[in-house]
Amino acid sequence: MIPFSILDLAPVTEDSDASEAFRNTLDLARLGERLGYRRYWLAEHHNMPGIASAATAVLIGHVAGGTSTIRVGAGGIMLPNHAPLQVAEAFGTLASLYPGRIDLGLGRAPGTDQATARALRRYFDGAESFPHDVLELLGYFEPAQPGQPVRAVPGAGIDVPVWLLGSSLFSAKLSAQFGLPFAFASHFAPDAMDEALALYRRDFTPSARLPQPYAMLGINVVAADSDTEARRLFTTQQQAFINLRRGRPGLIPPPIDNIEAYWTPPEKLMMERALACAVVGDATSVQEGLTAFMARHCPDELLITTNVFEHAARRRSFELAAGLMVAG
Template structure:
C-alpha cells in the first residue's frame, strides 16, 4: 500500500479561534498517527484569517511533542521569507528534540499577498535567489568544518530530510538537480502535475541525500458515510476558494446545501479546475478514487488534505480514507 500522509493548515473555523484550531490540530495528529499515516505536515501562510499555521516551526514542535511516532514537518516553509541560517537553526533544534521525526519541506512562494510579502521580507523583493538559498541551507546541515565562520547551532551534522515543494516545473527541476525528494501541490494547482513529475524523474541526479527520485502528490480527500454527506462537507473548501478569488479570505465557513447558489459560473469553472485533484464521497467512492489517482500518476507517497468545518467529521474523513486506501491496495 502506498504511504499516506496528512497536510494540515490548522484551519480556524467561523465561531472558533486559533487556540481551538491548535487543539484540533494536535487531536487530528494523534488520530492519524494511530491510523498509520506516515507524515503530518503544516503549511506556512500569512495574513490569512482562516489559517493558523503561520509560525510553522513552533506548531511543528507542539505537534511533535504531543505525538510519538509520526513524522512531523513543513509543507512547507516558504524560504524567501526567511534567512537560511534561521531555518537551519529552527529545524536543527526540532530534529535534536525529536530525532528521526522531523521533515523540512521548502517552497519558494511567499504564502501570502504582496503587501504581506513585503512586510515579511523587508530587504528581499523576489524569490530569484531560491536555488542559492536552498544550497546554503543544505550546507548548514552538513558537519561543521574546522574554521567554518558560520554554523547552525543546533543543525550542523543533524539529519533533517529536506523536500522541495512546488506547483510548476521550476521546483521539480531544482529538486532533480539537487537530488532531493519532491512534493507537488496538486491539491490546489494541478495543471503542471504530469509534466513536473516527468521532468523530475527524467532529470533526477542521485545525491548523498537521495539515490533515486521520490515524489509525493497532494490530494483533496473528503470522505463521509454517504456521497451526499461528503459533497456537502466539500462545500466548505469550495466556498473558501471562491472567497479567496473574490479577495475576501476569511474564517473557514460551514458547509452549505446549495453551492450552485454561492458561486458564479466563472467562479465555478476556476474553482473546479483548481480542485480537480479531489476525491469526495462514501467509502466505496473514496476507495476507487484513491486507487485510480495512484494508478494514473504513480506517486511514491500520497499526502491527503481535508479542509472540513466540523472537527469530528474531519477525523472521520481521514479514518475512512485510510481504510479505503488499504482496501483498494488489496
C-alpha cells in the same frame, strides 16, 4: 500500498479561534498516528484569518511533542520569508528534540500577499534567489568544518530530510538537479502535475540525500458516510477557495446546501480546475477515486488534505481514507 500522509492548515472556523484550531491539530495528528499515516505536515501562510499555521516551526514542535512516532514537518516553509540560517537553526532544534521525526519542505512563494511579504522580510527580493538559498540551507546541515565562519547551532551535522515543494516545472527541475524529494501541490494547482512528474523522474540526479527520485502528490479528500454528505462537506472548501479569489479571505465557513448559488459560472470553472485533484464521497467512492489516482500518476506517497468545517467530520474523513491503506 503506498504511504499516506496528512497536510494540515490548522483551520480556524467561524465558530472557533486559534486555540481551538491548535487543539484540533494535535488531536488529528494523534489520530493519524494511530491510523498509520506516515507524516503530518503543516503549511506556512500569513495574514489569513482562517489558517493558524503561520508560526509553522512552533506548531511542528507542539505536534511532535504530543505524538510519538509519526513524522512531523513543514509542507512547507516559504523560504523567501526567512534567512536560511534561521531555518536551519529552527529545524536543527526540532530534529534534536525529536530525532528521526522531522521533515523540512521548502517552497519558493511567500505564501501571502505582497504587502505581508514586505512586512515579513523588508528586503524581500522575490523567488529568484531560491536555488541559492536552498543550497545555503543544505550547507548548514552539513557537518561543520574547521574555521567555518558561520554554522547552524543546532543544525550542523543533523539529519533533516529536505523536500522541495512546488506547482511548476521550475520546482520539479530544481528537485531533480539537487537530488531531493519532490512534493507537488496538485491539491490546489494541478495543471502541470504530469509534466512536472515526468521531468523530475527523467532528470533526477542521485545525491547523498536521496539515491532515486521520490515524489509525493497532494490530493483533496472528503470522505463521509454518504456521497451526498461528502459533497455538502466539500462546499466549505469550495467557498473558502472562491472567497480567497475574490480577495476576501476569512474564517473557514460552514457547508451550505446550494453551492451553485454561491459562485458565478467563471468562478465555478476556475474552482473546478484548481481543485481537480479531489476525491469526494463515501468510503467506497473515495477508495475507488484514490486507487484510480494512484494508478494513473504513480506517486511514491500521497499527501491528503481535508478542509471541512466540523472537526469530527474531518476525523471521520481521515478514518475512512485510511481504510484503503488497510485494504492494501
